Amino acid sequence: MNITVAHLKKGQKGIIKDFVHDILPIKLLELGCLPGNTVELVQVAPLKDPIYINVNGTHIAIRKSVAIQIELELIDDTQKA
Amino acid sequence: MSKQINVALIGNPNTGKTSVFNELTGLKQKVGNYPGITVEKKEGICKLPRGVKAHILDLPGTYSLNTTSLDESVVVELLLNRNNKDFPDVAVVISDVENLKRNLLLFTQIKDLRIPTLLVINMADRMSRKGISMDIPLLEEKLDTKIALVSTRKGTGVEKIKELIADYKNLSSKPNIDTSIIAPDYFERLKKAFPNEDLYKLWLVITQDVNFMPIEKNMLKGFSSFDIKSKSELKKLQHKETVVRYQFINNILKEAYKVDLSAAKGFRAKLDKILTHKVFGYLIFFFILLTIFQAIYDWSSYPTDFIDNLMASAIEWIKNGLPAGVLTNLITEGILAGISGILVFVPQIAFLFLFISLLEETGYMSRVVFLMDRLMRPFGLSGKSVVPLISGTACAIPAVMATRTIENWKERLITILVTPFTTCSARLPVYLIIISLVIPEGRFLGLSYQALTLMLLYLIGFGAAIVSAMILNKILKIKSRSFFVMEMPTYKLPLLKNVVYTVLEKTKSFVYGAGKIILAISIILWFLGSNGISSNFKNAERIVKERIASKGLSDYNKRNIEESLNAYSVALNDSVLQKKYTIGIEAIKDSLEVRKLDLTNKAESQEVAGYKLEHSYIGYAGKAIEPIVRPLGYDWKIGIALITSFAAREVFVGTLATIYSVGSDEQETITSRMAAEVDPTGQRPLFNLASGISLLLFYAFAMQCMSTLAIVKRETNSWKWPIMQLVFMSAFAYIVALIAYQILK
Numbered sequence: 055m056n057i058t059v060a061h062l063k064k065g066q067k068g069i070i071k072d073f074v075h076d077i078l079p080i081k082l083l084e085l086g087c088l089p090g091n092t093v094e095l096v097q098v099a100p101l102k103d104p105i106y107i108n109v110n111g112t113h114i115a116i117r118k119s120v121a122i123q124i125e126l127e128l129i130d131d132t133q134k135a
Numbered sequence: 136m137s138k139q140i141n142v143a144l145i146g147n148p149n150t151g152k153t154s155v156f157n158e159l160t161g162l163k164q165k166v167g168n169y170p171g172i173t174v175e176k177k178e179g180i181c182k183l184p185r186g187v188k189a190h191i192l193d194l195p196g197t198y199s200l201n202t203t204s205l206d207e208s209v210v211v212e213l214l215l216n217r218n219n220k221d222f223p224d225v226a227v228v229i230s231d232v233e234n235l236k237r238n239l240l241l242f243t244q245i246k247d248l249r250i251p252t253l254l255v256i257n258m259a260d261r262m263s264r265k266g267i268s269m270d271i272p273l274l275e276e277k278l279d280t281k282i283a284l285v286s287t288r289k290g291t292g293v294e295k296i297k298e299l300i301a302d303y304k305n306l307s308s309k310p311n312i313d314t315s316i317i318a319p320d321y322f323e324r325l326k327k328a329f330p331n332e333d334l335y336k337l338w339l340v341i342t343q344d345v346n347f348m349p350i351e352k353n354m355l356k357g358f359s360s361f362d363i364k365s366k367s368e369l370k371k372l373q374h375k376e377t378v379v380r381y382q383f384i385n386n387i388l389k390e391a392y393k394v395d396l397s398a399a400k401g402f403r404a405k406l407d408k409i410l411t412h413k414v415f416g417y418l419i420f421f422f423i424l425l426t427i428f429q430a431i432y433d434w435s436s437y438p439t440d441f442i443d444n445l446m447a448s449a450i451e452w453i454k455n456g457l458p459a460g461v462l463t464n465l466i467t468e469g470i471l472a473g474i475s476g477i478l479v480f481v482p483q484i485a486f487l488f489l490f491i492s493l494l495e496e497t498g499y500m501s502r503v504v505f506l507m508d509r510l511m512r513p514f515g516l517s518g519k520s521v522v523p524l525i526s527g528t529a530c531a532i533p534a535v536m537a538t539r540t541i542e543n544w545k546e547r548l549i550t551i552l553v554t555p556f557t558t559c560s561a562r563l564p565v566y567l568i569i570i571s572l573v574i575p576e577g578r579f580l581g582l583s584y585q586a587l588t589l590m591l592l593y594l595i596g597f598g599a600a601i602v603s604a605m606i607l608n609k610i611l612k613i614k615s616r617s618f619f620v621m622e623m624p625t626y627k628l629p630l631l632k633n634v635v636y637t638v639l640e641k642t643k644s645f646v647y648g649a650g651k652i653i654l655a656i657s658i659i660l661w662f663l664g665s666n667g668i669s670s671n672f673k674n675a676e677r678i679v680k681e682r683i684a685s686k687g688l689s690d691y692n693k694r695n696i697e698e699s700l701n702a703y704s705v706a707l708n709d710s711v712l713q714k715k716y717t718i719g720i721e722a723i724k725d726s727l728e729v730r731k732l733d734l735t736n737k738a739e740s741q742e743v744a745g746y747k748l749e750h751s752y753i754g755y756a757g758k759a760i761e762p763i764v765r766p767l768g769y770d771w772k773i774g775i776a777l778i779t780s781f782a783a784r785e786v787f788v789g790t791l792a793t794i795y796s797v798g799s800d801e802q803e804t805i806t807s808r809m810a811a812e813v814d815p816t817g818q819r820p821l822f823n824l825a826s827g828i829s830l831l832l833f834y835a836f837a838m839q840c841m842s843t844l845a846i847v848k849r850e851t852n853s854w855k856w857p858i859m860q861l862v863f864m865s866a867f868a869y870i871v872a873l874i875a876y877q878i879l880k
Contacts, residue, residue: 100413
């Protein structure tokens with residue numbers, strides 16, 4: 055299974071993989087959701103949706119249905135330990 | 136006179152664009168709508184150095200020129216149309232210092248339209264705290280523009296903006312980026328087909344409707360002959376354009392913009408953790424709602440009562456000062472009463488917008504949406520709908536105005552349409568009086584039936600709002616943004632100036648916008664209530680006096696006078712016994728006589744007023760609708776009250792007081808009078824359980840409020856929605872009341 059933004063745990067980070075160009079709303083790209091940028095999951099709303107992420111310094115809230123379309127390469131923080 | 140410069144302020148949301156606008160224009164601003172749509176148009180005048188004046192247009196916030204909403208298409212349509220009277224001589228792009236990168240995306244797009252563009256970098260006061268350093272001259276060179284570093288909070292840099300605007304002729308209008316590199320072949324063909332048009336402009340026109348609604352492309356002659364790419368291909372190209380722009384921007388910022396990350400972070404993360412927490416988040420929001428509710432329900436009652444009393448004494452004063460006649464009545468009972476009906480809403484509106492602008496300014500409102508989005512989504516409502524729906528419990532007027540914060544038009548429209556179902560404070564007097572008449576006094580589990588009924592009515596109101604929202608969500612075919620991407624802005628201390636301006640502007644827009652309609656309807660209702668054509672109306676005074684002369688006053692008034700005289704004589708005797716006064720028996724008799732005459736005169740004029748109302752146009756209308764309201768268990772008197780209470784629900788009580796010639800809207804007096812009223816069969820009270828419940832339900836659902844209609848007209852910019860609301864809600868109220876009465880009778 056592919057890892058997407060929807061799979062992140064709170065505080066976890068990932069780098070956006072290349073994605074098919076026309077599936078995401080243009081607004082997300084404008085706000086910095088571009089391939090190669092880092093995404094951090096900041097908060098999850100009480101009912102698990104929407105989620106609150108930090109992309110490249112921009113804080114945005116998106117719904118799960120959109121988050122599941124953004125594929126990620128996880129940054130594994132645990133390896134450092 | 137020198138020519139005015141047209142200036143357009145453009146920027147991302149949350150960059151302090153409005154603060155810059157307020158700084159530039161002060162109170163010389165005007166808020167209206169763009170013709171035919173509901174997007175707010177803010178404009179103002181600014182004096183520049185060297186005696187030049189600028190017309191400043193504050194465009195809706197947008198992240199780019201790729202339109203995804205009505206607000207954004209307003210921006211694009213203005214920038215594409217050089218014939219528009221507001222077309223800017225100079226565009227001022229406003230960015231905040233922390234999010235410069237994504238603001239520059241918009242900047243480069245505008246620059247590429249060959250409009251002279253200058254850049255304002257706002258919130259400069261946050262630079263040191265966030266560890267940001269910038270090389271402004273380098274940025275100016277690379278972006279080929281002039282930059283003003285501004286802090287609206289500290290008030291620095293505003294003069295610099297004015298200077299740069301005045302000097303706009305020296306701004307470069309060369310584009311930043313050659314867009315054609317995203318699809319060289321395509322742009323080559325485009326150039327051949329339209330040799331006289333600017334390529335980037337063409338591109339924007341072509342892609343306008345990719346994400347949003349179709350627009351007219353008639354500005355390009357012979358467009359249909361050109362081979363258009365499929366939407367999905369165009370969308371791909373748009374994405375490519377965004378990537379190219381970000382490459383350009385990143386290359387510049389690498390050199391000219393540095394962030395020391397260790398200085399940043401902290402405060403925001405901590406606050407977010409609490410404010411969006413699954414328990415505390417809701418608790419805090421609930422507490423804030425409670426405070427807002429308290430403010431509009433309770434605190435605002437002091438200024439409201441003050442205005443009410445002030446207007447009442449003003450009316451009284453003018454009435455006594457002017458010669459009696461139609462004109463005086465028109466002024467006092469029509470116009471002034473109407474104005475008073477407008478002004479009493481002002482405190483509630485001011486309070487609500489004080490809170491709302493605080494929530495918006497601090498950045499908390501976005502957290503509310505984040506918390507509530509999932510809950511409200513199934514009903515087609517926005518997370519932001521919660522505030523209007525709750526404040527609707529005090530009054531629907533400020534609540535409908537508060538929906539302006541909802542960006543999505545469909546969600547906003549649904550919120551506007553369902554808000555009047557929530558139980559507003561004007562329903563309360565009607566509810567209280569009818570409940571006390573028809574609901575027995577017993578208790579159930581320690582709670583009185585009467586209190587339970589009242590609570591049930593509140594719940595029914597909310598239920599109706601939620602259910603109709605669900606239905607509207609299904610049937611309304613409005614294309615709007617189907618996705619949800621919301622920026623979570625940083626927390627900020629609110630700027631007092633912005634808060635004050637918001638409150639002033641909202642109040643003004645209510646008084647002038649909806650006020651006109653309220654005033655007009657109130658004058659019409661006054662006219663219909665105080666005029667009649669029949670000889671009965673014209674001779675009302677004589678007819679009533681003759682009746683009194685032959686049959687005496689009505690039984691109710693007779694008894695009433697007797698009772699109050701008895702009470703008065705007891706009180707007089709008591710005070711004589713306690714030696715408060717020393718007066719003789721004769722004097723007591725005299726004063727009783729005077730009192731009796733006084734009461735009789737009052738009762739007489741009440742009976743005349745009641746008779747007049749009965750035979751006025753409204754009275755006939757009430758009788759005319761009797762066959763319609765009969766099946767609901769009402770008589771023509773209630774019919775009249777239904778019509779007059781269209782002005783505002785609470786008028787119901789006052790009208791019945793007039794018809795029953797009670798002459799006082801003290802609740803107890805009128806309740807006892809209403810309790811004595813029998814229905815046409817003479818068998819049982821007119822206000823029995825069946826007709827009472829039917830009335831309660833009617834008032835719960837019916838759109839009995841002209842002020843709400845007026846504000847909905849203003850907020851939706853058309854008569855279509857308020858009229859639909861009126862028809863639908865009244866029909867629904869009628870059916871429910873009918874069923875209730877027929878079952879219970």
